[in-house]
Amino acid sequence: MNTYVILRRSGWRSPEDLGEAAVRSRQVGDEQMPDDIRWIRSYVLEEGGGSVGTVCIYQATSPEAIRRHASLADLPVDEIVAVLDTVVVRPDPAPVAA
Amino acid sequence: MGVAATSAELANLLEREHELGRLADELTAVEAGSGRLVLLHGEAGVGKTALVRSFCEARASTHRVLIGICDPLFTPRPLGPFFDVASEVGHELEAAVRSADASYDVTAALVRDLRARAPTILVVEDAHWADEATLDVLKLLSRRIDDLPALVIVTHRDDELEVTHPLRHLLGNLVSAPGIRRISVERLSADAVAALAGPHGIDPNELYRKTAGNPFFVTEVLGAPCDELPATVRDAVLARAARLPAGPRALLEAVAIARSDAELWLLEALAPGEVGTLAECLASGMLVPRPEGVGFRHELARLTIEESIPPDRRLALHRAALAALATPAGGAADLARLAHHAEEAGDAEAVLRYAPAAGKRAAEVGSHREAAAQYARAIRFADSLDGQARAELHRRRAAECYLTDQHEDAIESAEAAIACYRELGDRLGEGRSILFLSRIAWCPGRTDEANRAAREAIEILEELPAGRDLADAYANLGTLLRDRDDRQGAIEWATRSRRLADELGEVNIAGGQVISLALAEALYGTPGAMERLQDAAAEVQLVGSPDLTSWGHMATARAAVRARRYGIAQEAIDAGLRHVGEQGYLLWRLYFLSYRTRVELDEGRWSEAVETARLILQERWISTLPRTVAQTVLGLVRARRGDPGVWSALDDAWALAAHTEEPDRIVPVAAARAEAAWLEGRDDDVRKLTEAAYQLALQRGVAGFTGELAVWRRRAGILEPAPASAGPHAAELAGEWARAADAWRELGCLYEAALALGETDDEHTLRTALEELTALGARPAESIVARRLRRHGSVPRGPRAATRENPAGLTRRELEVFTLLARGLRNADIAERLVLSPRTVDHHVGAILRKLGVSTRAQAALAATRLGVLEPER
Numbered sequence: 001m002n003t004y005v006i007l008r009r010s011g012w013r014s015p016e017d018l019g020e021a022a023v024r025s026r027q028v029g030d031e032q033m034p035d036d037i038r039w040i041r042s043y044v045l046e047e048g049g050g051s052v053g054t055v056c057i058y059q060a061t062s063p064e065a066i067r068r069h070a071s072l073a074d075l076p077v078d079e080i081v082a083v084l085d086t087v088v089v090r091p092d093p094a095p096v097a098a
Numbered sequence: 099m100g101v102a103a104t105s106a107e108l109a110n111l112l113e114r115e116h117e118l119g120r121l122a123d124e125l126t127a128v129e130a131g132s133g134r135l136v137l138l139h140g141e142a143g144v145g146k147t148a149l150v151r152s153f154c155e156a157r158a159s160t161h162r163v164l165i166g167i168c169d170p171l172f173t174p175r176p177l178g179p180f181f182d183v184a185s186e187v188g189h190e191l192e193a194a195v196r197s198a199d200a201s202y203d204v205t206a207a208l209v210r211d212l213r214a215r216a217p218t219i220l221v222v223e224d225a226h227w228a229d230e231a232t233l234d235v236l237k238l239l240s241r242r243i244d245d246l247p248a249l250v251i252v253t254h255r256d257d258e259l260e261v262t263h264p265l266r267h268l269l270g271n272l273v274s275a276p277g278i279r280r281i282s283v284e285r286l287s288a289d290a291v292a293a294l295a296g297p298h299g300i301d302p303n304e305l306y307r308k309t310a311g312n313p314f315f316v317t318e319v320l321g322a323p324c325d326e327l328p329a330t331v332r333d334a335v336l337a338r339a340a341r342l343p344a345g346p347r348a349l350l351e352a353v354a355i356a357r358s359d360a361e362l363w364l365l366e367a368l369a370p371g372e373v374g375t376l377a378e379c380l381a382s383g384m385l386v387p388r389p390e391g392v393g394f395r396h397e398l399a400r401l402t403i404e405e406s407i408p409p410d411r412r413l414a415l416h417r418a419a420l421a422a423l424a425t426p427a428g429g430a431a432d433l434a435r436l437a438h439h440a441e442e443a444g445d446a447e448a449v450l451r452y453a454p455a456a457g458k459r460a461a462e463v464g465s466h467r468e469a470a471a472q473y474a475r476a477i478r479f480a481d482s483l484d485g486q487a488r489a490e491l492h493r494r495r496a497a498e499c500y501l502t503d504q505h506e507d508a509i510e511s512a513e514a515a516i517a518c519y520r521e522l523g524d525r526l527g528e529g530r531s532i533l534f535l536s537r538i539a540w541c542p543g544r545t546d547e548a549n550r551a552a553r554e555a556i557e558i559l560e561e562l563p564a565g566r567d568l569a570d571a572y573a574n575l576g577t578l579l580r581d582r583d584d585r586q587g588a589i590e591w592a593t594r595s596r597r598l599a600d601e602l603g604e605v606n607i608a609g610g611q612v613i614s615l616a617l618a619e620a621l622y623g624t625p626g627a628m629e630r631l632q633d634a635a636a637e638v639q640l641v642g643s644p645d646l647t648s649w650g651h652m653a654t655a656r657a658a659v660r661a662r663r664y665g666i667a668q669e670a671i672d673a674g675l676r677h678v679g680e681q682g683y684l685l686w687r688l689y690f691l692s693y694r695t696r697v698e699l700d701e702g703r704w705s706e707a708v709e710t711a712r713l714i715l716q717e718r719w720i721s722t723l724p725r726t727v728a729q730t731v732l733g734l735v736r737a738r739r740g741d742p743g744v745w746s747a748l749d750d751a752w753a754l755a756a757h758t759e760e761p762d763r764i765v766p767v768a769a770a771r772a773e774a775a776w777l778e779g780r781d782d783d784v785r786k787l788t789e790a791a792y793q794l795a796l797q798r799g800v801a802g803f804t805g806e807l808a809v810w811r812r813r814a815g816i817l818e819p820a821p822a823s824a825g826p827h828a829a830e831l832a833g834e835w836a837r838a839a840d841a842w843r844e845l846g847c848l849y850e851a852a853l854a855l856g857e858t859d860d861e862h863t864l865r866t867a868l869e870e871l872t873a874l875g876a877r878p879a880e881s882i883v884a885r886r887l888r889r890h891g892s893v894p895r896g897p898r899a900a901t902r903e904n905p906a907g908l909t910r911r912e913l914e915v916f917t918l919l920a921r922g923l924r925n926a927d928i929a930e931r932l933v934l935s936p937r938t939v940d941h942h943v944g945a946i947l948r949k950l951g952v953s954t955r956a957q958a959a960l961a962a963t964r965l966g967v968l969e970p971e972r
Contacts, residue, residue, distance in 0.1 A: 062743065063741035064709075064741075067741075074951060078877075079740060080741050082742035
């Protein structure tokens with residue numbers, strides 16, 4: 001599998017909508033395409049006016065697998081970029097408690 | 099019951115509640131009406147068999163349970179597991195596996211049986227050893243599993259499947275099919291190992307470290323406790339066997355040599371007088387009862403014992419097995435087993451008696467890989483044979499290797515056969531073999547060799563009285579020249595073939611050439627040729643062979659794709675796929691899929707196109723033409739969407755196509771590479787990427803191809819005169835962009851239409867282009883058009899911003915269509931109202947339904963009310 005960054009800018013009108021999308025995403029990924037796609041982590045973006053977007057890190061067998069996953073889980077995709085290398089300087093900061 | 103057997107059962111079923119629970123869930127789903135095929139996988143010795151057996155035993159009284167096992171033979175018995183279940187299933191399946199029928203009939207019989215009964219649990223064990231016919235049955239079964247009342251459990255190892263393993267292709271095929279589930283069987287945890295080690299007084303940490311929690315290894319160690327724990331599984335097995343007295347030990351060796359389930363009558367012959375010690379072997383836990391006799395509890399143990407037998411004793415055992423199996427106690431002799439023991443016994447005469455017969459039998463049921471291996475085995479012992487017999491073996495092996503895409507081996511064998519015939523002075527045999535070489539060299543793209551051999555075959559066969567082979571040879575050269583777009587040569591040789599076939603009364607060859615001639619004309623747009631081709635294809639369906647029917651559909655699809663007549667193409671592809679599906683022609687299917695992915699791409703159905711391309715790429719066939727098309731489509735869709743992985747796909751396609759001199763292979767790849775470079779803003783590379791292909795297209799005079807490449811060269815800023823004929827690209831080359839866009843829309847090519855609009859200087863038109871590209875998801879082209887708009891001094895409202903204005907994410911144009919659709923207008927009316935082509939409206943409606951997540955127009959209308967997008971009618 002290769003690692004990809006997926007941009008989903010302004011994908012949802014509210015964090016609640018995003019929460020529902022995350023459940024669908026997980027379900028589709030784990031149940032229907034476990035050999036094709038692995039969700040690693042996401043960063044939720046503040047997009048203004050209460051809406052949110054994401055930058056997601058996935059591992060997948062191909063960009064098409066990411067698009068198939070997005071279409072099955074009803075997630076937007078703006079751009080898919082292949083990750084060449086990873087440089088971890090510090091671990092991710094602990095998520096802010098909701 | 100001894101301690102060993104108890105710990106074996108324990109080790110195999112510890113920590114398996116989760117897996118057993120999942121199997122039970124799947125069975126519940128089956129009982130509720132959705133069939134399941136479960137792939138149960140894990141490393142060797144992890145306990146897959148024990149898990150499945152325990153699951154099945156608990157249900158033996160409530161369900162019908164069928165178990166088939168794949169043998170670990172180098173050349174497995176074709177359809178082995180279905181032999182195992184045939185006697186329980188019924189006459190139809192029994193007849194299908196015993197006769198010379200293909201996997202398709204076995205599947206059909208199995209499906210009919212499964213449908214006719216209450217839920218069945220069908221287990222196919224050790225699929226990593228399955229022959230191809232068995233894998234084909236599983237593949238066919240998986241395609242319809244969701245509506246069969248059956249839980250099919252396929253167990254396989256996942257730790258030693260090399261990339262070319264046939265099972266891998268099956269697994270790839272199953273990825274997205276409905277009703278397929280995977281269950282991974284994991285090793286034991288340190289806690290579980292400790293629990294097992296406890297009663298034996300063995301250091302649990304040491305045991306876990308040595309065995310890594312592999313249940314088989316753990317059991318072997320516990321079965322032969324000694325002061326020092328054995329370091330490897332092998333040592334553990336040998337230590338355990340060493341505890342047996344000489345009698346049972348001899349019996350153990352006999353069972354190891356027999357490989358598959360060892361029948362008791364066979365053991366009588368291999369270990370005379372020792373069968374009475376069987377109880378001791380069973381009690382030791384190393385052997386277990388099997389339906390037909392006895393076998394090792396695990397293949398790892400059998401292998402270890404087999405390897406430990408001294409060479410002289412091994413030879414004697416194989417000789418005894420050979421003699422005993424030649425006259426089996428009941429039923430027919432098993433040729434694959436006989437051939438195996440003959441080779442191991444070094445008995446050349448027996449190998450030459452059994453291996454070719456086993457090969458013939460395997461070929462008849464479609465296990466061509468096994469057939470090829472049996473012929474190869476015979477060839478290893480063929481020194482004593484005369485030239486004719488050796489030539490025959492090479493010829494057969496070449497044919498089987500060709501069918502399994504082992505092209506290098508096929509070519510090697512064909513050349514060996516040619517050499518044999520030449521030595522014999524058998525000109526007919528030589529000519530035929532050279533003709534065959536010409537055919538098989540084409541598949542991996544060795545077109546020069548194919549053309550040379552085609553002419554050589556004709557030279558030789560023309561010395562002899564004209565016959566069927568010469569008509570075949572003429573047809574072959576015609577085909578090769580057609581694929582190089584040598585129109586005259588194609589027509590000349592097809593005509594010769596047809597005349598000769600008519601004289602000889604060879605209706606199938608003659609019928610094939612009628613189609614070939616119509617195809618040669620249709621490929622160059624001769625008026626009326628497409629209709630003649632369709633008529634010829636329809637006619638052979640009534641009178642011709644199944645091959646000829648396939649060829650009719652294929653030729654029609656090919657000509658229609660090149661002429662961009664997608665309706666005709668789609669019809670021929672659908673009919674072709676149905677037909678080859680019924681006939682089980684797996685290689686032909688790939689060619690039809692390669693046309694389908696191209697049609698889907700051209701019509702802007704990109705997700706479908708990449709899905710079809712994936713089907714092609716995961717197949718075991720490596721015939722290069724379908725693969726070239728699939729990689730081209732994949733690379734192009736990625737480029738058009740702005741996704742990564744463009745050049746790995748396109749470079750692979752180019753490597754396969756570049757040296758073939760066939761425009762059908764070369765031009766689409768060159769055009770795709772030019773487009774990808776243009777989308778990346780690398781205009782300077784376009785000349786280099788298209789030069790050779792453009793010269794080839796000009797030289798062969800294929801209008802559609804020259805036009806396509808000329809357009810990319812013009813877009814990249816290369817100033818040169820337009821080619822004399824440019825097919826549907828002529829309007830673009832003349833700078834008539836609006837007319838070009840209309841023409842593309844009429845053909846159904848939405849992306850090409852939008853690109854043409856994007857070349858205009860009119861702001862309104864550019865905005866339309868932008869919207870259409872957004873609807874297609876063509877991000878890079880969208881940016882190019884947006885830049886052009888900006889150059890014209892207007893600020894493109896980012897399509898994304900425009901899209902966000904309405905809740906369902908529809909574009910402005912889609913919103914217009916949506917509003918009219920919600921008011922109940924038909925597509926044709928919408929097209930008229932908005933001055934769009936009906937195809938464009940179809941496309942928009944599709945996008946709207948997709949974005950709304952609904953499947954009917956009525957649901958869409960309801961959604962319109964809900965979303966408040968429906969303005970009151972003025």
